[in-house]
Amino acid sequence: MTQNLISINKLSKTYSNGLQALKDVSLDIKKGEIIAMLGPNGAGKTTLISIICGIVTPSSGEVNVDGFDIIKNYRETRSKIGLVPQELTLENFETVFNNVSYTRGLYGKAPNAQYVEKILKDLYLWDKKDDILRQLSGGMKRRVLIAKALSHEPSILFLDEPTAGVDVELRKDMWKVVERLRENGVTIILTTHYIEEAEAIADRVAVINHGEIIVVDQKKDLLSKMGRKKLRIDLHEKAEVIPESLMKYDLELSNNKLSITYSYDTQKQRTGITNLLQDLRDQGLKLKDLKTEESTLEKIFVTLVKENNDN
């Protein structure tokens, strides 16, 4: 059995203005995994991360990191955690090298110029080491935040919207960094608005809405359990209406009347495709082309949040 590195048990947070940001959240995070937390703005993702890191005090519940309580044993838990915050919050007038070294010191580590050099080189920041932070571009600042979070060699890394506002190239670079960290055994908790990002790098996905975790599952399982496939059938000639005998398939006719879409569940023993094609032929509809399309994580996410909001 894989060991739980982080255990969150019935965690709640109500801010002084009455906003209930988290409601009895429970979640176990395993050592070495990458878990993506998805949710709309204000869902409670950042509050959850902030509590685990020690920035926000929980109203109730408990969190253990590697067996240590985050409040009673805060020195043990915090020294294991690196945090990349959502905002570009940096001291503007310091050099990159000094600022990364400063964070290393804050986390109780002795100065180590070689280690800081290695991180800066890994993140393509070495040539900027003497630059003043305010002179850097947004993307470079984002890299500095990652370098700072890694400066004390954490075994857990929280990435709160790490690629917000960065270009595609830099985003892909960051994914490579995350992959290298995973290879080194670092557990990564990621919040993101880019579902594509979660789809690309996460092992597990948790969906948060209104302060509650509504789904948590392996990404592959989520895709296969909740994912539906669509079969698009292009016709040679326009079909003005769906024939009565085909109503049982719940087909969608396109606006130009030249294609029909059939949704089916891949988990079912019978998808109904063979019968559908037979019935189409019986109705005299001539087929031009067939295409299948799989649900993305984004579609699943949107569906889950919508269902949760409706409830």
Add this chain to the structure above:
Amino acid sequence: MIINYYGFRAIYLHEMDRFRRTLLQSLISPVLSTSLYFIVFGSVIGNYVQNIDGISYGSYIVPGLIMLTLLTQAISNTSFGIFFPKFNGSLYEILAAPISTFEMVLAFVGAGATKTLVIGVVILLTSNFFVEVSILHPLLMIFLLVLVAITFALFGFLIGLLSSNFEQMSIIPTLVITPMVFLGGSLYSLDMLPPFWQTVTYFNPVVYLINGLRFAFYGSSDFNIWISIGSMIFFLVACISVVAYVLKKGYTIKS
């Protein structure tokens, strides 16, 4: 990890580095303004004022001017030190670090007090260029300077913690501390005031600080030295209590 020595060191050196980066503002500016006080009050006006307690007027105002600089610098350095990371958001990394509240306060206040003492020593040296300065009780002077630097650095830390904008941060040093120093006998002896205003002045705590330092310099004071030391320790304990309460509540820095 029982204590986070490297965390304390990181904050302390980080704050001292800010002092180095802003040397012109941090050091040259108070030296220049104090020099102007000596030129105007010590040399020009001082020539028309008779000796006070047997001390020339120029020399008499040295402890008051050092105290003025010490108080304003201790407050502004430390209040800025904690306010700036709060303002730009980088305070998150201190809150998320395995460092205790006590270690954090000690680092900020220690750096603020160090900067203040450096400035105090420079002011003392500067005053030697303008007037004759003798120090009758050097150990007492060092003790008082260190006590005042720590106490008001802590007070500055409190102001920085409670302020939510730059205006609030400058209100107390500008509207409270500076008038209290000027009205606290920094440039005159309380005997020179009418009886009513003498009584009013007894409610100004800065009077006791200035007189304490003046006693260390010249052995002359309007009060017993223990009243001065006692009032400073009382203010230090009050600052420690309020800072501890505010940090425990997480006010303005932790939700």
